[in-house]
Amino acid sequence: MKILSEEWGKLPFAYHKTNYNVRCYFRNGKWGIVETSSSEQIVIHISATALHYGQTIFEGLKAFRGKDGKIRIFRWQNNWERMNLSARGILVPEVPREIFEEALRKVIALNEEYIPPYGTGASLYIRPLLVGTGAKLGVAPADEFLFTVFVSPVGPYFPTGFKCVDVKLVRDVDRAAPLGTGRYKIGGNYAASLASGAQAYADGFKMVLYLDAKEKKYLDECGPANFFGIKGNTYVTPDSSSILQSITNMSLRTLAEDIGMTVENRKVPVEELAEFEETGACGTAAVITPIKSIHDVEQNKIYTYPDKPGTQSVKLYSKLQAIQLGDENDKFGWVTEL
Numbered sequence: 327m328k329i330l331s332e333e334w335g336k337l338p339f340a341y342h343k344t345n346y347n348v349r350c351y352f353r354n355g356k357w358g359i360v361e362t363s364s365s366e367q368i369v370i371h372i373s374a375t376a377l378h379y380g381q382t383i384f385e386g387l388k389a390f391r392g393k394d395g396k397i398r399i400f401r402w403q404n405n406w407e408r409m410n411l412s413a414r415g416i417l418v419p420e421v422p423r424e425i426f427e428e429a430l431r432k433v434i435a436l437n438e439e440y441i442p443p444y445g446t447g448a449s450l451y452i453r454p455l456l457v458g459t460g461a462k463l464g465v466a467p468a469d470e471f472l473f474t475v476f477v478s479p480v481g482p483y484f485p486t487g488f489k490c491v492d493v494k495l496v497r498d499v500d501r502a503a504p505l506g507t508g509r510y511k512i513g514g515n516y517a518a519s520l521a522s523g524a525q526a527y528a529d530g531f532k533m534v535l536y537l538d539a540k541e542k543k544y545l546d547e548c549g550p551a552n553f554f555g556i557k558g559n560t561y562v563t564p565d566s567s568s569i570l571q572s573i574t575n576m577s578l579r580t581l582a583e584d585i586g587m588t589v590e591n592r593k594v595p596v597e598e599l600a601e602f603e604e605t606g607a608c609g610t611a612a613v614i615t616p617i618k619s620i621h622d623v624e625q626n627k628i629y630t631y632p633d634k635p636g637t638q639s640v641k642l643y644s645k646l647q648a649i650q651l652g653d654e655n656d657k658f659g660w661v662t663e664l
């Protein structure tokens with residue numbers, strides 16, 4: 327489905343069919359070669375562990391077309407490392423770095439016509455997926471696995487742009503346990519968050535904010551994004567064993583330090599929400615989603631922030647985007663040019 331030039335700026339954040347995906351199979355104890363496929367389907371055994379026992383890992387990263395026409399991928403090595411952290415966590419074989427890199431380069435090259443032009447606000451979303459395909463009836467890890475990568479051109483996560491959203495603080499559901507799987511990017515964590523996300527949406531909120539599952543005292547994360555707050559010259563972000571280590575958050579912390587801010591990565595008590603001047607959610611999809619209110623419905627409390635993105639959030643957002651697009655010198659070595 328070719329995209330016409332006037333359509334790039336209107337792309338939703340949604341799956342869009344492209345020409346090819348790539349696949350690599352783990353059989354007989356070893357990874358095979360990276361194959362190309364033009365099919366959107368995968369054939370999977372009815373008793374595959376991905377379907378029954380949650381051996382399902384995914385990643386999400388983006389490629390951007392710069393003003394100079396070059397294609398840049400952002401920090402793919404961190405996605406590779408995080409995918410293998412998840413793999414170790416749920417007994418899936420790790421994917422060698424060369425296979426991960428070859429798959430990325432191949433799938434992007436094969437779908438070059440789907441990389442949105444510079445200046446459209448759109449990018450190429452890359453979705454690596456690593457699943458247990460081998461059959462097991464009893465609870466056990468599979469013997470066979472599929473690593474596949476597909477891409478989709480996407481517009482901004484929120485079509486209204488860099489605008490502040492209202493967030494619901496969730497107290498009646500835990501997304502992940504402190505010693506559970508929250509730090510892995512595996513399907514089960516997302517299944518655990520679907521109902522509370524849908525309820526929050528029905529209640530008029532764009533996002534949720536979870537608390538630590540054990541004490542219900544500290545902030546965890548915002549659905550599929552990490553949380554940060556800014557007070558004065560300090561960038562504060564929760565440290566928790568049950569959150570996904572966001573690559574966007576890691577980058578924002580580095581940028582914050584680079585512009586002279588202090589960074590604190592520690593437990594953040596709920597009440598501290600009252601002390602922040604700016605708050606936001608951060609992740610690959612939207613970079614930063616600034617927050618204008620957090621509703622602690624159960625405790626009958628609302629924390630409010632300015633309804634326009636704060637100066638520090640704007641500064642960090644612009645800097646990160648400029649590096650991703652190649653507009654600013656990549657002094658941290660985050661970008662791979664293809």
Ligand SMILES: Cc1ncc(COP(=O)(O)O)c(C=O)c1O
Nearest residue numbers: 550551552570572573574609610
């Ligand atoms: C649960 C969760 N937290 C945080 C993030 C943000 O991580 P990243 O910045 O690596 O996209 C994501 C998205 O990947 C996520 O799914």
